[in-house]
Amino acid sequence: xxxxxCAPENGVRPKIKKPDWLRVKLPIGESYKHVRNLVDTHKLHxxxxxxxxxxxxxxxxxxxxxFMILGNICTRSCGFCAVATxxxxxxxxxxxxxxxxxxxxxxxxxxxxxxxxxxxxxxxGSVIWQNTIKAIKALNPETTLETxxxxxxxxxxxxxxxxxxxxxxxxxxxxxVERLTRQVRIQAKYRRSMEVLRILKEGGMRTKTGIxxxxxxxxxxxxETMNDLAAVNVDVLTLGQYLQPTSKHLVVERFVHPDEFAxxxxxxxxxxxxxxxxxxxxxxxxxxxxxxxxxxxxxQWLAEKVN
Numbered sequence: 565x566x567x568x569x570c571a572p573e574n575g576v577r578p579k580i581k582k583p584d585w586l587r588v589k590l591p592i593g594e595s596y597k598h599v600r601n602l603v604d605t606h607k608l609h610x611x612x613x614x615x616x617x618x619x620x621x622x623x624x625x626x627x628x629x630x631f632m633i634l635g636n637i638c639t640r641s642c643g644f645c646a647v648a649t650x651x652x653x654x655x656x657x658x659x660x661x662x663x664x665x666x667x668x669x670x671x672x673x674x675x676x677x678x679x680x681x682x683x684x685x686x687x688x689g690s691v692i693w694q695n696t697i698k699a700i701k702a703l704n705p706e707t708t709l710e711t712x713x714x715x716x717x718x719x720x721x722x723x724x725x726x727x728x729x730x731x732x733x734x735x736x737x738x739x740x741v742e743r744l745t746r747q748v749r750i751q752a753k754y755r756r757s758m759e760v761l762r763i764l765k766e767g768g769m770r771t772k773t774g775i776x777x778x779x780x781x782x783x784x785x786x787x788e789t790m791n792d793l794a795a796v797n798v799d800v801l802t803l804g805q806y807l808q809p810t811s812k813h814l815v816v817e818r819f820v821h822p823d824e825f826a827x828x829x830x831x832x833x834x835x836x837x838x839x840x841x842x843x844x845x846x847x848x849x850x851x852x853x854x855x856x857x858x859x860x861x862x863x864q865w866l867a868e869k870v871n
Contacts, residue, residue: 583819630676630712630849631663633696634689638680640751642739646809647680655685655692664699667707674853675700677731678712683751688714690722697729708732708856710772712848718756720763727767732856733800734764735772737848738793741785748779748814762796772800772855774848777825779806780817786828790835800839800855801832804846820844833865840865 632647634655641649667675677696682689693713700709710733716722726734738757739745745754757773765771773793777786786803793801803825808816825842832840839861841851854860 580816580819583821630678631666632678632680633659633663634679634682634692636680639683640681640749642749642752646813652680652682652684655682655689657692657695660692660696660699663696664703667700668703672707674708674710674856675704676710676712676849676852678849679714681714681751683717687725688716688719688722690716690719690725694725694729697726697731701729708853710735710849710852710855712737713760715752715757715760718753718759723760723763724767727764727769730769732770733772733852734769735774735800735848736760736764737774738789739774739776740779741775741781741789742792743785744779744781748776758792758796761793761798765797765799770800770856770858771796771798772802772848773798774802774804776806777803777820778816778818779814783824787831790828790832790837794835794837798837799858800861801837801841802846802848802850803828803832803840803842804848804850805844829865833862838862 635652636648637650637652638645638647639649639652663677677693677700679689679693693711697709697711700707709731711726711731712735713723713726715736736757738754738761739752740748742754745752761771761773775786775789790801805820805825806814806816808814822844825844825846829840829842832842838858839855841855841861
């Protein structure tokens with residue numbers, strides 16, 4: 565029998581070609597160079613670099629960056645993530661002040677902080693998290709703050725430290741649908757992440773989460789996940805296209821068309837989310853300065869309906 569032209573050679577599936585709507589601008593400009601110099605001078609880590617974010621040029625060009633605390637080596641090995649996995653360096657107790665000072669020098673009005681997972685630490689890194697939030701607020705009282713936190717293994721004491729520090733937004737990404745969680749997030753648990761989001765919301769936080777599309781999920785599974793998130797009263801939802809960081813990571817099963825992202829945005833608002841950011845190049849911290857304001861996203865959406 566003659567082999568189909570669509571069959572992969574040697575059992576290796578060819579990579580899907582990126583569509584035109586996923587073109588990314590290269591990082592250039594004086595503002596980008598300024599942020600680059602500050603990051604290097606203060607020995608800071610950014611998820612922009614470690615995560616190979618496609619929006620780094622746009623965000624750094626605007627003078628903003630997402631800082632990654634607790635080092636740049638993660639104790640988990642998620643199948644989608646470009647951050648290195650291994651044995652992290654000891655905790656740097658001076659890091660919170662350095663991050664606060666860098667934010668002051670950058671004169672940003674809104675900052676995003678995230679971290680690697682530090683499962684080897686008894687507190688999961690939550691004390692450094694709390695110290696960092698406090699240091700930023702002390703030195704930058706006018707700066708609003710989003711914190712993109714790990715799950716801390718669901719430990720309520722560690723989560724409570726974040727709540728007590730009171731950032732304007734607390735984000736924890738669900739990343740994918742329940743069926744794919746073990747493959748995509750490996751050491752994480754779908755229901756545990758939902759519980760983290762519930763605890764944060766009940767603690768009075770404005771909560772946020774993100775989903776990657778293109779990993780093999782169905783439309784029905786995405787909507788089911790959105791319903792689960794609505795049930796724990798998540799405020800802000802982001803949906804973006806998964807992009808394979810290296811050949812060692814999970815492959816892209818398909819590129820989701822912008823029209824589908826637009827449809828998910830409509831569904832999200834209909835489910836009651838306060839802000840829905842949905843598009844191929846959307847990442848969890850993209851346009852995050854707008855996610856601070858309650859009602860802003862929904863008002864924009866309703867205004868579109870009128871026009």
